[in-house]
Amino acid sequence: MARLKEIFSKEIKPNLKEKFGYKNLYMVPEIKKIVLNMGLGIDGNDSKILKSSQEDLAAITGQKPIITKFKKSISNFKTRKNTNAGLKVTLRKNKMYEFIDRLVNIALPRIKDFRGLSLSGFDKFGNYTFGIKEHIIFPEVNFDKVDKIRGLDITIVIKAKKKEDSYELLKKFNFPLVNKRSN
Numbered sequence: 001m002a003r004l005k006e007i008f009s010k011e012i013k014p015n016l017k018e019k020f021g022y023k024n025l026y027m028v029p030e031i032k033k034i035v036l037n038m039g040l041g042i043d044g045n046d047s048k049i050l051k052s053s054q055e056d057l058a059a060i061t062g063q064k065p066i067i068t069k070f071k072k073s074i075s076n077f078k079t080r081k082n083t084n085a086g087l088k089v090t091l092r093k094n095k096m097y098e099f100i101d102r103l104v105n106i107a108l109p110r111i112k113d114f115r116g117l118s119l120s121g122f123d124k125f126g127n128y129t130f131g132i133k134e135h136i137i138f139p140e141v142n143f144d145k146v147d148k149i150r151g152l153d154i155t156i157v158i159k160a161k162k163k164e165d166s167y168e169l170l171k172k173f174n175f176p177l178v179n180k181r182s183n
Contacts, residue, residue, distance in 0.1 A: 002097035004173070012172045020165065029126070029160035029169045034091045034099060036061060037068075037153045038135070041077075044084030052147060057087050059140040061099060065089045102138070103154075104174050110137040116178030119167070126166035129155045 008030070016028045038057055043049045050067070057065045065087040073081045091099050108114060111132070121130045133151045136143055160166040170177060 002094045002101070004101045005094060005097040008097070008173075012169070016165075016168060016172065019168070027161075029158055029165040031096065031100070031169070032092075032157045032159050034096050035155040035157065036065075036089045036091070037086060037155070038065075038088075038150055039086040039153075040084065040150075041086075043148075044086060049147065050084060050087075052145075053150060054087055056135060056141050056146070056150075057089060057152075060135065060138045061089045061091060062095055063089050063091065100173060104176075106139060107132075107137045108176060110139075114176075116176040119177060119179065122163045122166060124163070126158050126160035126163050127155060128158065128166060128170060129153065 013025055013028050013030070016022075017025055020028070022028055036057065038053060040050065040053060043053075044067075054065055054067075066089070068085045068088050069082050070079045070085045071081065073079060079085070108117075111134070117130050121128050123129070131151055131153050134149050135141060135152050136146055136149055156170070158166045158169060160169065167177065
């Protein structure tokens with residue numbers, strides 16, 4: 001069992017149940033899955049770039065990514081229907097908790113000039129989405145072999161009744177969320 005999953009079931013879940021006054025543990029918010037998306041755009045047609053990006057994302061997540069395709073042809077974006085658009089990985093269960101552990105404790109502190117994650121990433125269902133500009137912040141990626149620094153989007157799907165419940169859950173997992181914007 002992943003270290004974070006054990007902490008969640010033994011400490012975080014009972015604390016949140018008590019804090020929100022839920023009748024049972026199944027009402028407590030919990031993370032269902034994590035989706036990582038790396039858009040490649042025009043570079044998706046180049047098999048060498050696609051393969052190296054696929055290897056990097058596989059190293060980060062520990063799972064082979066699937067190749068996403070464009071659904072429509074749009075001339076302004078130079079896209080053709082059914083050509084490669086990017087890569088996607090969905091993490092569940094133990095791999096998901098291990099990824100959260102590495103993300104919060106190792107990767108996010110390595111971001112240059114990092115001041116925390118914005119609260120505007122919550123949607124109306126309580127899911128949290130944020131972007132990372134450099135995929136090289138993960139220690140699994142070999143910096144010398146990277147041809148181009150790419151960004152990736154991370155969506156954390158949370159089963160919760162309100163945004164506030166999701167916020168409290170992420171705070172318990174030590175996510176560096178910032179309350180307001182500083183200028």
